[in-house]
Amino acid sequence: MESSNHRVVALLGHGVIPPNSPPIAADDLGFTRGDGCFDAMRVVRDAHGVRVDHRDRHLARFARSAAAMDLPPIDVSAWAGLIDQAAAAWTGDGEAVCKVIWTRGGEFVASDPVGVVLIAPGPASCVPLRVAGLHTGRTSDAFRNAPWLLGGVKTISYAMNAAAKREANRRGVDDALFISSDGYLLEGPTSALVVARDGLLDTTPTQDTGILASVTVDVLREHAAQHGREFRERLIQPEELNLVDGAWLVSAIRGVCPIIELDGRSVAFSPRISHTLARWAGFAAA
Amino acid sequence: MESSNHRVVALLGHGVIPPNSPPIAADDLGFTRGDGCFDAMRVVRDAHGVRVDHRDRHLARFARSAAAMDLPPIDVSAWAGLIDQAAAAWTGDGEAVCKVIWTRGGEFVASDPVGVVLIAPGPASCVPLRVAGLHTGRTSDAFRNAPWLLGGVKTISYAMNAAAKREANRRGVDDALFISSDGYLLEGPTSALVVARDGLLDTTPTQDTGILASVTVDVLREHAAQHGREFRERLIQPEELNLVDGAWLVSAIRGVCPIIELDGRSVAFSPRISHTLARWAGFAAA
Numbered sequence: 266m267e268s269s270n271h272r273v274v275a276l277l278g279h280g281v282i283p284p285n286s287p288p289i290a291a292d293d294l295g296f297t298r299g300d301g302c303f304d305a306m307r308v309v310r311d312a313h314g315v316r317v318d319h320r321d322r323h324l325a326r327f328a329r330s331a332a333a334m335d336l337p338p339i340d341v342s343a344w345a346g347l348i349d350q351a352a353a354a355w356t357g358d359g360e361a362v363c364k365v366i367w368t369r370g371g372e373f374v375a376s377d378p379v380g381v382v383l384i385a386p387g388p389a390s391c392v393p394l395r396v397a398g399l400h401t402g403r404t405s406d407a408f409r410n411a412p413w414l415l416g417g418v419k420t421i422s423y424a425m426n427a428a429a430k431r432e433a434n435r436r437g438v439d440d441a442l443f444i445s446s447d448g449y450l451l452e453g454p455t456s457a458l459v460v461a462r463d464g465l466l467d468t469t470p471t472q473d474t475g476i477l478a479s480v481t482v483d484v485l486r487e488h489a490a491q492h493g494r495e496f497r498e499r500l501i502q503p504e505e506l507n508l509v510d511g512a513w514l515v516s517a518i519r520g521v522c523p524i525i526e527l528d529g530r531s532v533a534f535s536p537r538i539s540h541t542l543a544r545w546a547g548f549a550a551a
Numbered sequence: 552m553e554s555s556n557h558r559v560v561a562l563l564g565h566g567v568i569p570p571n572s573p574p575i576a577a578d579d580l581g582f583t584r585g586d587g588c589f590d591a592m593r594v595v596r597d598a599h600g601v602r603v604d605h606r607d608r609h610l611a612r613f614a615r616s617a618a619a620m621d622l623p624p625i626d627v628s629a630w631a632g633l634i635d636q637a638a639a640a641w642t643g644d645g646e647a648v649c650k651v652i653w654t655r656g657g658e659f660v661a662s663d664p665v666g667v668v669l670i671a672p673g674p675a676s677c678v679p680l681r682v683a684g685l686h687t688g689r690t691s692d693a694f695r696n697a698p699w700l701l702g703g704v705k706t707i708s709y710a711m712n713a714a715a716k717r718e719a720n721r722r723g724v725d726d727a728l729f730i731s732s733d734g735y736l737l738e739g740p741t742s743a744l745v746v747a748r749d750g751l752l753d754t755t756p757t758q759d760t761g762i763l764a765s766v767t768v769d770v771l772r773e774h775a776a777q778h779g780r781e782f783r784e785r786l787i788q789p790e791e792l793n794l795v796d797g798a799w800l801v802s803a804i805r806g807v808c809p810i811i812e813l814d815g816r817s818v819a820f821s822p823r824i825s826h827t828l829a830r831w832a833g834f835a836a837a
Contacts, residue, residue, distance in 0.1 A: 272659055274577045289575035289582055291560045291667050296575055297650065298709035299585025334710070335717055364583060373558055373671035381577050385659035399699050407688030407732065413718040414688055415711055422708030423584035424620065425701055431621055432699040446693065 271357035275347050277380025281354045293379055295368030299422030301379075302330035306480075306517050308352055308361040308384055315352050317363055318547055319517065320345060322480045324365075326419065331367055333418040337378045339367065344380070351382045362387040362518050366421060391519050391548070393534065395438040395526040396453070398503055399429050401475075405445040405500055408475035416475030426454035440514060442527065445474070449500040452476045456514035456522070459485065460501055461538050463510075470498045481515040481546050488545035503527060511535040513542060520548030557643035561633050563666025567640045579665055581654030585708030587665075588616035592766075592803050593833075594638055594647040594670055601638050603649055604833055605803065606631060608766045610651070612705065617653055619704040623664045625653065630666070637668045648673040648804050652707060677805050677834070679820065681724040681812040682739070684789055685715050687761075691731040691786055694761035702761030712740035726800060728813065731760070735786040738762045742800035742808070745771065746787055747824050749796075756784045767801040767832050774831035789813060797821040799828060806834030 272284045282288060295301035304327040307318040321341075328339035348363060355361060364383040370376035408416030415422075429441040442458065443451040451469055452458055457479035460467045466489055471478045486496040506512055512524040512532050521542045524532050543549060558570045568574060581587035590613040593604040607627075614625035634649060641647060650669040656662035694702030701708075715727040728744065729737040737755055738744055743765035746753045752775055757764045772782040792798055798810040798818050807828045810818050829835060 272578075287573055287576045287579075289577060289579065290573045291575060291652075291669050292558075292671065293573075293575065293582070294713075296579070296582045297589070297652065297669070297707060298713055299707050300710050300713045303583065334714065366577075366583065373669070383577050383583070383659070385578065400697060402690070402693030402697060402700055403688040404732070411686060411688060413685050413711065413714040413727070415714050418710075420708075420710040421583060421585050422706075422710035424586050424704075424706040424708035425699065427580075427584055427586045428620065428699040428701050441699070446690070 271355070271386060273351045273354045273382070273384040275351040275382040277343060277347055278377070280347070280350060288381070289379065290371055290376070292372040292374065293368055293370060294372050295366065295379065295421055297372050299420060299424070300334070301366060301368030301421045302327065302334055302336060302419055303364055303366045303421050304330070304419055305362055305364045307387065308355060308363045310358055315355060317348055317352050319480050319484065320348055322483065323517065326478065326480060327365055327367070330419045333412065333415065334420065336367055336369060347382050351384050355384045357386060360387050361385060387518050391522040392439070393523045393525040394440050394514060396440045396442045396514070396524055397433045397436045397438050398444045398528050399432060399441045400444045400446055401451065402446055403475070404447045405449045405451070406473040409473040414475065417471050417477050419477055429454045438526070442514070442524070444503065448502055450503060453514045456516040456519065457482045458501070459513045459515050459542065460505070461510040461535065462505070462508060466494060466496045467501060468496065468498055469501060479515065480517050484547070485515070485542060485545050506530070506532045509533060511538050513539070515542070515546065521546050557641070557672060559637045559640045559668070559670040561637040561668040563629060563633055564663070566633070566636060574667070575665065576657055576662070578658040578660065579654055579656060580658050581652065581665065581707055583658050585706065585710070586620070587652060587654030587707045588613065588620055588622060588705055589650055589652045589707050590616070590705055591648055591650045593673065594641060594649045596644055601641060603634055603638050605766050605770065606634055608769065609803065612764065612766060613651055613653070616705045619698065619701065620706065622653055622655060633668050637670050641670045643672060646673050647671060673804050677808040678725070679809045679811040680726050680800060682726045682728045682800070682810055683719045683722045683724050684730045684814050685718060685727045686730045686732055687737065688732055689761070690733045691735045691737070692759040695759040700761065703757050703763050705763055715740045724812070728800070728810070730789065734788055736789060739800045742802040742805065743768050744787070745799045745801050745828065746791070747796040747821065748791070748794060751781050751783060753783045753785055753787060755787060765801065766803050770833070771801070771828060771831050792816070792818045795819060797824050799825070801828070801832065807832050
């Protein structure tokens with residue numbers, strides 16, 4: 266799709282490598298079992314040069330994911346250095362996604378853990394989203410005291426997230442929104458949920474729900490606080506989307522995307538709040 | 552751990568490659584998102600040469616997994632040929648595991664799908680298992696009409712299975728046994744459950760439960776039928792393990808392993824039935 270010089274591949278302990286030379290062993294546990302963690306952040310080239318948005322917040326979450334999976338600890342400064350090295354080597358324009366991936370290494374041959382930094386053109390920019398509600402088959406508190414379910418851990422075992430996107434496309438819409446078996450909205454396959462109602466901003470709770478703590482939500486929460494706006498964390502039912510001023514799926518890569526339809530029912534769209542949220546999140550308004 | 556000539560790596564469309572040259576791109580969707588399927592079968596060298604047990608049954612399941620994930624279809628004869636080529640190149644003794652893995656290819660750079668055959672020394676042979684019951688947070692019918700949950704699909708997104716094994720080890724036992732939120736035994740992270748009671752053999756149902764259809768259970772079922780033994784499929788509660796003549800976690804790689812303890816409570820062990828099941832499954836008796 267893209268010319269290879271718009272992609273960068275770097276390995277922890279080695280630095281930038283040629284993007285077309287495959288670096289991963291066939292028995293890497295990340296490949297054979299999805300047994301590793303990742304994180305993804307936005308890379309932007311503008312008049313001031315290249316920057317990696319919220320690098321340290323993403324690395325902090327990456328470190329929490331690794332700890333939750335009993336992976337070797339993340340050396341944050343080594344990863345920060347490798348990300349900066351990769352970003353400096355990136356020759357693309359506009360925006361890109363920077364992924365960091367950390368695995369245990371070989372399943373059959375003992376190896377050091379494997380750390381990868383990938384920079385590549387990001388997905389198309391944000392569009393208003395029609396979404397399908399897809400149940401997870403779990404209640405909203407299913408992850409309480411169940412660390413083996415890896416709730417809130419950004420593992421590379423994303424097959425279900427990918428399948429949910431495909432199911433949404435099969436239903437003729439743009440994205441999925443997970444719903445617990447007891448009827449609460451959770452998150453998108455690659456995004457968090459934010460809702461505006463009665464002058465307040467809400468998002469869905471992490472912890473017992475298994476929802477991933479969103480870097481973008483954290484950034485929005487801080488901006489909201491600076492503007493004296495409350496940002497609540499609470500369980501939200503699908504029917505409530507009839508009553509909101511707006512709802513969004515937010516992520517570090519795609520930004521703040523308004524949900525305009527859930528399962529065929531319209532959701533209110535507020536250009537004003539969308540613009541505010543996009544600005545707070547560091548993205549141009551939708 | 553092992554000398555590399557006891558491992559074989561082969562790529563679909565290429566054949567056997569040097570085992571130490573990494574063939575997988577850093578942005579392979581199998582590596583970045585666990586978005587691929589796999590299967591695993593046993594390779595045995597004995598006086599008659601090298602054989603791959605139940606190759607075609609595993610490839611049939613592999614093809615079903617690929618279809619359920621909207622992966623490109625499995626060319627069964629091409630895979631069978633590649634497996635045989637890899638097995639012929641394998642120089643090890645005794646038993647090994649043969650894994651087949653199929654992914655969509657590159658996330659950022661369009662590529663052909665990637666097919667890998669891996670042969671490597673298998674896990675230690677079967678021992679009596681003390682197991683920990685770990686809930687999945689889902690009811691026993693959560694997968695009904697929910698194809699995005701990928702129930703019964705052998706995806707490479709196995710992080711939760713790996714985490715369950717670690718949780719079991721943390722609790723000082725050998726393996727995990729998943730339990731639905733409505734209180735039914737399901738399967739192990741890499742094995743199926745078989746129970747003997749009142750002269751009958753039982754296993755847990757696939758389909759709505761999300762349990763993977765086990766090749767080993769299919770083989771046992773056929774042998775049981777040949778001996779006029781009924782093999783039922785039904786939901787089983789943990790308390791019932793107090794009443795059984797024996798319970799086993801069975802898999803194509805490890806064989807038929809008796810469960811001797813669940814959450815600290817003893818489970819009856821029958822050497823006689825264990826021996827019969829192991830023989831039927833093609834494994835030496837435990």
